[in-house]
Amino acid sequence: MAYPYHDLREFMEACDKAGEMVTIDREVDWNLEAGAIARRITEIGAPMAFMPKVRGCNEGFSILASPISKGWRGDFSRVAIALGMDPDTSFQKLMDEFISRMKSPIRPLQVANGPCKENILKGADINLFKFPAPYLHEGDGGRYIDTFGVTACKDPDSAWVNWGVYRHMIHRKTIMGGIVNPFQHIGMIYYQKYEAHNKPMPFSIFFGGCPSGAMVGSMNIPAGVSEAEIAGGLRRAPLHLVKCETNDLLVPATAEIVIEGVVRPYERWDEGPFGEATGYRASPRMPRPVFRVECVTHRNNPIMPISCPGVELDECEILFGVFSLTAGMERELRTSGLPVRSVIAPPGLKFALLLVSVEKGHQGIADQVVSVIRSSKMGVFFQYVMVTDEPVDVTNLPETLHAALCKTHPIHGVQIMALAPGHPLIPFSDLHDKMHSRGASLTLDATTPKDWLVKDVAPKRVSFKESYSQEIQNKVNAKWAEYGVVTG
Amino acid sequence: MAHYDLREYLEKLDKAKEFRRHAGAVDTKFEAGAIIQRLAEQGGPAIQFTQVSGGPDGATLVGGTMNRGSRQTWAKVAHTLEMDPLTNYHALLEEVVKRMDSTVKPMQVRNGPCKENVLRGADINLEKMLAPWIHGDDGGRCMSSWGFVVVQEPGSNYLVWDIVPHLVHGPKELAAAIHSDSALGKVFARYQATGTPMPFAIVLGGSPVAALAAVFNRRRSGSSSADVAGGLQRNPMQLVKCEESELLVPATAEMVIEGVVSPTRMASIGSFPGSFGYVTDRTATAPIWEVTVITHRNKPILPFATWGVPITEIHLARSLDCDIQLKQEFIKRGTPATGVYTPPWLAGSAVAIGTKVPFTAFSQSIAGIVRATEATKNIPYVLVFDDDIDVTNPISMFHALVTKCRPGRDTWQIQNTCGAHDAPYLDAESRALGKGAALIFDCTWPLDWDRSIAVPPRVSFDQCYPKDLQEKILAAWSTELGFPKESERPAASV
Numbered sequence: 001m002a003y004p005y006h007d008l009r010e011f012m013e014a015c016d017k018a019g020e021m022v023t024i025d026r027e028v029d030w031n032l033e034a035g036a037i038a039r040r041i042t043e044i045g046a047p048m049a050f051m052p053k054v055r056g057c058n059e060g061f062s063i064l065a066s067p068i069s070k071g072w073r074g075d076f077s078r079v080a081i082a083l084g085m086d087p088d089t090s091f092q093k094l095m096d097e098f099i100s101r102m103k104s105p106i107r108p109l110q111v112a113n114g115p116c117k118e119n120i121l122k123g124a125d126i127n128l129f130k131f132p133a134p135y136l137h138e139g140d141g142g143r144y145i146d147t148f149g150v151t152a153c154k155d156p157d158s159a160w161v162n163w164g165v166y167r168h169m170i171h172r173k174t175i176m177g178g179i180v181n182p183f184q185h186i187g188m189i190y191y192q193k194y195e196a197h198n199k200p201m202p203f204s205i206f207f208g209g210c211p212s213g214a215m216v217g218s219m220n221i222p223a224g225v226s227e228a229e230i231a232g233g234l235r236r237a238p239l240h241l242v243k244c245e246t247n248d249l250l251v252p253a254t255a256e257i258v259i260e261g262v263v264r265p266y267e268r269w270d271e272g273p274f275g276e277a278t279g280y281r282a283s284p285r286m287p288r289p290v291f292r293v294e295c296v297t298h299r300n301n302p303i304m305p306i307s308c309p310g311v312e313l314d315e316c317e318i319l320f321g322v323f324s325l326t327a328g329m330e331r332e333l334r335t336s337g338l339p340v341r342s343v344i345a346p347p348g349l350k351f352a353l354l355l356v357s358v359e360k361g362h363q364g365i366a367d368q369v370v371s372v373i374r375s376s377k378m379g380v381f382f383q384y385v386m387v388t389d390e391p392v393d394v395t396n397l398p399e400t401l402h403a404a405l406c407k408t409h410p411i412h413g414v415q416i417m418a419l420a421p422g423h424p425l426i427p428f429s430d431l432h433d434k435m436h437s438r439g440a441s442l443t444l445d446a447t448t449p450k451d452w453l454v455k456d457v458a459p460k461r462v463s464f465k466e467s468y469s470q471e472i473q474n475k476v477n478a479k480w481a482e483y484g485v486v487t488g
Numbered sequence: 489m490a491h492y493d494l495r496e497y498l499e500k501l502d503k504a505k506e507f508r509r510h511a512g513a514v515d516t517k518f519e520a521g522a523i524i525q526r527l528a529e530q531g532g533p534a535i536q537f538t539q540v541s542g543g544p545d546g547a548t549l550v551g552g553t554m555n556r557g558s559r560q561t562w563a564k565v566a567h568t569l570e571m572d573p574l575t576n577y578h579a580l581l582e583e584v585v586k587r588m589d590s591t592v593k594p595m596q597v598r599n600g601p602c603k604e605n606v607l608r609g610a611d612i613n614l615e616k617m618l619a620p621w622i623h624g625d626d627g628g629r630c631m632s633s634w635g636f637v638v639v640q641e642p643g644s645n646y647l648v649w650d651i652v653p654h655l656v657h658g659p660k661e662l663a664a665a666i667h668s669d670s671a672l673g674k675v676f677a678r679y680q681a682t683g684t685p686m687p688f689a690i691v692l693g694g695s696p697v698a699a700l701a702a703v704f705n706r707r708r709s710g711s712s713s714a715d716v717a718g719g720l721q722r723n724p725m726q727l728v729k730c731e732e733s734e735l736l737v738p739a740t741a742e743m744v745i746e747g748v749v750s751p752t753r754m755a756s757i758g759s760f761p762g763s764f765g766y767v768t769d770r771t772a773t774a775p776i777w778e779v780t781v782i783t784h785r786n787k788p789i790l791p792f793a794t795w796g797v798p799i800t801e802i803h804l805a806r807s808l809d810c811d812i813q814l815k816q817e818f819i820k821r822g823t824p825a826t827g828v829y830t831p832p833w834l835a836g837s838a839v840a841i842g843t844k845v846p847f848t849a850f851s852q853s854i855a856g857i858v859r860a861t862e863a864t865k866n867i868p869y870v871l872v873f874d875d876d877i878d879v880t881n882p883i884s885m886f887h888a889l890v891t892k893c894r895p896g897r898d899t900w901q902i903q904n905t906c907g908a909h910d911a912p913y914l915d916a917e918s919r920a921l922g923k924g925a926a927l928i929f930d931c932t933w934p935l936d937w938d939r940s941i942a943v944p945p946r947v948s949f950d951q952c953y954p955k956d957l958q959e960k961i962l963a964a965w966s967t968e969l970g971f972p973k974e975s976e977r978p979a980a981s982v
Contacts, residue, residue, distance in 0.1 A: 019978075022970040036953045036961050037969065043949050046971050073978050137952040139945060275952060279887055280944030310947030311887060348883035352890035384890045398833040398882055399529075402798055405837040406764045409913045410868045410927035411901050418896025427944050428894040430937065442895035452915070459766040459912035460625060460759075462796035464526040467623040468518055476522045483523060484508045485532050 003084030004235035007115070007254035008208035008303055011082060012050060012064065018087045020047045020071055020078050027053040028063070030143070035136035038065035038308035045070040045313075048078065050303075054132045060301040063132045067148065067211065067305050070313035075347050079318060082211040083234070091395050092342070098234075099327050102216075105225075106232030108239040114253020116206070120245060121296045127173045128293065131257065132304040137275035141285050142169040144274065145176065148307040148315055149207040149259075150217040150227075152249045153186055156193050161249065162186060163227035165217040165316070168205065168291060169271055176259075176291040177271030179283070183423065183437075185223055190289065195265040202247035203263060203291060207304055208256030210235055214305070218319035220328055220378060245295045256302040261293040277309040277316035278350050280427045283434070313347050321351030321381075328378045329354060336372045338365065344394045345382070352426075354382040355400060360389040361453055366445035370415070374441070380421050383428075383439060389447040390461055403461065404446035415443040490721035491570070493601070493740035494693040494789055498534065498550065500567055506533045506557055513539045516549065516629075521622035524551035525794040531556040534564070536789065542618030544605065546787030549618060553634065553696060553791050556799040561832065565804050568696045569720060577880045578827065584720070584808065585815050588704070591711040592718030594725040600739020602694075606731060607782040613659045614779060620792055625767055627758020629656045631745070634793035634801055635692035636702035637664075638735050642678050647736060649702035649713035651802070653795065654690060655757050657776060662690075662745070663755045665774040667909045669922060671705040676749065676775070685748035687733035688777060692790050693742025697721045699791075703805035704812065731781045742791075743784040749777050762910025763806060764835045765797035768919060769910070803832040806863070810839060813863040823857065826875040830864065831882065836908070838869035840879040843932070851930035852900065859905055859926065866906040868913060870928045876946060877931075888931045898930040 005011045015021040028034050028051045037049055051063040071077030076094055077087040083097060133145035146168035154161045162185040168176040180187045194201035206213070212231040221227050228250070232238045241250035246260045268287035275281045307315040313322075322345055330343040339359035345351040356369050366387035373379040388394075390403040408414065422429055422439020429439060452458040460466070464473065491497040501507035514520050514537040523535065534552040557563030562580060563573035569587075571580060619629040632654040639648050650672035657663040667673045679686040691698065701717035711719075714736070718724045727736035730746050737744050759770040793801040810830035818825040827842030841854050851872035858864045873879060877888045893899065907914050907924020914924060933943045945951070950958065966973045 019972070022972075024969050026968060032953055032957055033961070036949060036957055039947075039949045039953070040961065040965075041971075044974075049969070049971075072972065137947055138954065139952055275945075275947035278891060278944075279947055280891070281947055281952075282944040284941050310949075310952070312883065312948075346886075349887050349890050353886070383895065397886070398831075399797070401882070401886070402765065402834050402837070405834055405869055406766060406912045408868075410925040411903060412925075413913065414899075414901065414927055416895045416899060427891040428898070430934070431942050440895040440897070442899065449915075457770075457916055459764075459768045460770075461766055462525075462623055462625070462761040462794075463765070464522060464529055464796070467525070467625055467796060468522045469624060472518045472522050472624070476519060476526060479512075482512060483510050483535060485527065485535065 004212070004237045005210045007210065008064065008256055008305065011211050014081050015048060015078060018073070018077070018081055020073065020081060020087065021050055022047045023050045023052065025052070027055050029055045030057065030132065030134045032135055032138060034063055034065060034134040034306070035308050038136070038306060039310055041066040042069040042308060042310065042314050043312045045072060045075065047072045057132050058130045061130070061132050062301065062303050063134070064303050064305045066308065068215070068315045068318055069307070075313055076318065079323070082215060095323065095327060098323055101234050101236060102230055104233045105229035106236070106238050108228045108232055108241045108250070110250060111240045111242055111253050114240065114242045115299045116242065116251065116253055116255040116258050117297050118300050119298050122294070126293055126296050128170045128176065129173060132306070133170055134306060136306070136308050137281070137310065139281055140274050141272045142171070144169050146205055147309070148214055148305040149205045150213050151186060152204045152206070152251060153189050153201055154249060155189055158224070160224050161226050161228065162189060163213065163217045165214060167274055169274070171269055171290065174293040176293065177269050177288055178291055179271065180289045181424065188223065190263060194263070198265050200262040200264045202249060203261060204244045204247060204249040204251050205259045206251040206255040206257070208302070209252030209254050210239065213239065213252055215319055218316060219324035220320065245297060257296065257298040257304060259293055260295040261291055263289050263291055275310050276425065277314055278425050278427050279311040282425055282427055317347070317350055321345050322347055325351050325378055325381055329373060329376065332376045333369060333372050338368055338372065341391070342394045346397045351381050353384040353386060355394050356385065356387045357392065357394050358387060358389050358447065360448055361450060363450040365389070366443065366447050367415070370443045380423055380439070383426060383441050384444070385441070386444040387447055391466070404444060407446040407448070407459065408444045413445040415445065417441045490723035491695045491697070493695060494553070494742055494791065497553070497568070497696045498536065498789070501534055501564065504563070504567060504573060506564055506567065507536070508533050509536045509538060511538050516540050516542060516618065516620040518621060518624060520549060520551060520620045521794055524792070525623070525796040527552050528555045528794055528800045529797060531561070532558050540618060543616050544784055544788060547618040548787070548789050549620060550789050550791050551793070554699070554801045554804060555793070556804070561799060562804065565808065568700060577829070581808070581811050581815060581828070585812055587719045587722065588716065588812055588816070590719050591715035592722065592724050594714040594718055594727045594736070596736060597726045597728055597739050600726065600728045601785045602728065602737065602739055602741040602744050603783050604785050605783060608780070612779060612782055614656045614662065615659050618790055619656050622792070622794055623761065623796065625759050627655050627760060630654065630760070630792065631656050631662055632690050632692060633795060634699060634791045635690050636699055637672060638689040638691060638737055639672060639675050639686055640735060641675055642684070647712050647714060648672060648675050648705060649698070650705050651699065651702045653760055654777065655760065657755050657757070660779050662777040662779060663757045663774045664777060665757070665772055669909065679749070680751045683751050685750055687735060687748050688746070689730050689733070689735045689737050690745040691737050691741045693788065694738035694740050695721060695725070698725065698738055699801070700805055700808070703802070704809045731783060742788040743782065745779055746781040747777055747779040749775050761795045763795065763802050764837065764910055764912050766912040768912055769916070798833045798835050803835050806830070806836055807832040810836070810863045810867070813861050814839070814841070814858065817857050817861050821857070823854070825854070827879040829879040830867070833882070836867060838871055839864055839867045840871045840873060840885055842873045842875050842877050842879045844875050845932045845935060848935050849930070851928055851932060855900070855926070855928045866908045866911070866924050868911070868924060868926050870926060872928065872930050872932060874932045876951065889929055892931040892933065893929045900928040902926040902928070
């Protein structure tokens with residue numbers, strides 16, 4: 001398959017070839033069934049599901065469930081495919097590739113037309129309920145048409161166009177609602193640049209196109225940087241963008257569906273609740289901004305990608321948590337000159353824990369690590385930090401937790417900040433703390449005290465890699481098949 | 489029916505594809521240990537090494553008899569208990585607790601296969617016997633790493649079983665540390681007090697439940713370890729008298745080493761790992777065990793274990809012991825606990841309990857029970873969860889911890905608890921004094937939160953879809969919906 005992907009369909013073909021997609025021929029109900037399937041894919045790691053027949057939708061409209069969630073061959077196999085790499089690529093290699101590609105943004109090209117204009121609906125022709133907008137989890141406030149679309153909005157004072165992945169629920173045939181957090185870029189732009197001046201904010205939401213668009217939209221990209229350029233870097237080729245019908249925003253020409261409209265100032269309708277990527281339905285139904293739809297364009301037989309967030313590795317955790325936040329924190333820690341071996345927000349723990357592995361023998365290193373994390377804007381996401389100096393594979397959670405918990409003194413090795421900056425989605429925060437972004441944090445310092453090393457009394461891990469000479473290890477590894485052992 | 493002996497058990501494992509016999513030459517110095525340790529880390533079958541050097545004639549070595557199974561962590565423990573290897577852990581624990589409550593007195597028999605050969609005096613040379621040097625850092629070759637010790641309380645006929653690794657210290661001497669807080673240590677202290685040598689027997693092989701019973705060694709309502717073993721296998725243990733003492737040992741043991749522990753003589757033994765998977769004391773001294781008689785079966789099969797990082801035999805056995813005792817406590821007290829797990833992969837550094845929460849700060853009551861229970865009293869981390877978390881699933885458990893436990897409000901640190909003598913988190917002095925510390929993570933939702941607004945419901949397949957829809961999807965998963973079966977998943981490439 002040629003890379004970069006021209007559109008979502010080419011990505012689907014590549015996944016299909018790698019055994020990472022199934023097609024469900026029978027009709028699937030938008031009411032909980034599509035969501036339950038997407039959820040299970042995410043929880044157990046399974047191929048994504050193409051659902052060409054969705055009950056109650058326009059003929060030919062389909063769903064692509066869980067495109068980037070926990071994969072079949074490995075946790076990140078579809079991330080690898082999305083980057084045009086071997087599905088079995090290791091996490092560390094993927095991470096390195098992400099970081100290197102994102103360092104070289106490529107500006108998009110504007111084109112005159114594209115398949116996303118094959119159908120253009122305006123005014124009374126628009127009925128969002130006829131699009132694949134599943135009711136994803138029992139308890140959600142409504143049908144969510146947008147869970148893996150990219151919302152574009154523009155800073156009126158500069159050339160910055162922000163792309164982000166946010167949730168949108170259908171209120172009425174042409175009206176949606178969404179959560180607009182003031183600490184996110186869309187919130188900064190809407191509240192400060194439009195609402196403050198009593199102006200409506202134009203928006204466009206696109207679904208599909210090269211998956212790099214939704215990937216960068218899910219990531220932590222600095223303000224002022226246009227995600228379209230980073231997406232170009234990620235796919236190592238410019239995106240082709242086309243102008244919207246009712247505003248000047250640009251969207252990928254090969255998008256499956258594009259929803260255009262405005263968010264009026266001070267208009268709020270009750271929206272939510274929704275099962276979120278923290279693994280909980282955390283924020284209650286509340287008055288939130290309203291997205292009024294003026295135009296919808298779509299390809300023939302459009303495919304709607306959906307994410308069904310919740311526990312385990314969903315799209316948000318993989319892209320925002322495991323890759324973006326981890327890369328960001330690793331950069332901060334290395335820039336600070338600390339002897340860091342590896343950093344990971346362990347998959348499945350919803351970027352509430354950051355695990356940092358450091359070299360042995362540096363007094364006070366855990367506190368330095370935590371100070372760097374807390375001094376960073378992204379640090380607010382990690383309520384728990386664990387610092388270990390055992391040479392374990394940090395992508396192996398049980399191994400790492402064993403190495404670390406056994407070595408952390410429950411009093412001297414634990415630092416508790418009973419009040420710390422938080423974000424509104426922290427599940428353990430009460431409603432007051434959520435409202436005021438109050439949090440708390442805890443550090444587990446599993447590093448070896450330097451005086452134990454100096455006196456040579458430090459506990460020594462007894463493992464295959466650490467307790468046997470390289471010669472013995474090589475011998476055993478070479479003879480492994482001969483022992484007749486099948487493991488796993 | 490109970491397993492008659494180790495051999496019958498290995499046959500059973502073989503049928504279940506949890507056993508390999510390796511005929512090629514294997515070096516007992518490090519190679520055998522390295523293989524079994526690697527298997528413990530990733531899961532795999534038991535392996536018998538038939539071409540190994542060391543006596544007696546025809547002796548072979550078997551490792552991994554009860555460590556992590558090929559696909560299921562608890563498979564070999566389930567086989568040991570003659571249960572379905574796929575038994576879910578909660579069901580396994582329930583069954584074991586039941587069997588612990590119906591102990592079976594042993595039967596004394598006149599003779600047994602363990603007496604097929606009797607070595608005394610000049611025939612005994614431990615330095616020529618089959619004993620693997622397990623890890624690169626160990627003080628020496630290890631005669632018994634998964635055998636158990638039998639001793640008798642002075643002035644009674646109560647027999648204590650305990651597991652402690654023995655290193656070879658000379659042609660007729662072994663050395664093994666005896667910790668004062670262990671069952672063995674309490675007995676030994678009484679011999680030491682009167683300056684009397686303590687008769688012992690070390691049992692290698694025999695019915696595999698015996699080793700489990702030896703780990704579950706605390707005196708419970710008058711039952712001895714042999715009674716417990718009988719209960720676990722639902723059949724009386726057949727015991728035979730030792731050659732030189734009144735001690736009784738399993739008649740089908742592969743080897744029995746008899747002798748006395750000197751009340752005064754000590755040897756420096758170098759290092760051997762503790763149960764946490766770390767070496768903590770590299771200059772340990774230990775009592776000397778003087779060997780006078782060895783009896784063994786023809787071509788004995790000697791079991792060994794590695795005591796490295798999880799999941800080895802000792803981790804599974806200790807975890808099960810902790811869970812049994814806690815479950816018994818919860819039943820006795822009417823505690824509304826719904827799940828208990830001392831994750832073997834954490835090697836006893838944490839215990840997780842799922843519970844209904846009847847009142848605020850209930851996790852403190854739970855933690856109190858944990859610290860008041862013999863098996864769990866020195867576990868440093870106590871994690872308390874609502875009853876919707878499967879505490880045997882590491883991701884669910886730690887996800888709940890980092891999202892539900894608010895540092896400060898929901899964490900309690902406790903100074904000066906009991907600490908294990910081999911705990912890596914403690915400094916040498918605290919370890920010697922048994923002075924530990926604990927931290928409770930309360931991962932339950934506060935009771936004073938409004939259930940309808942403030943408590944976030946968990947979003948998972950089994951918690952946010954109607955039961956009938958779940959069943960419909962599960963039934964159609966690999967048929968109508970076309971998803972591949974779990975068994976078709978390609979092996980992870982390394």
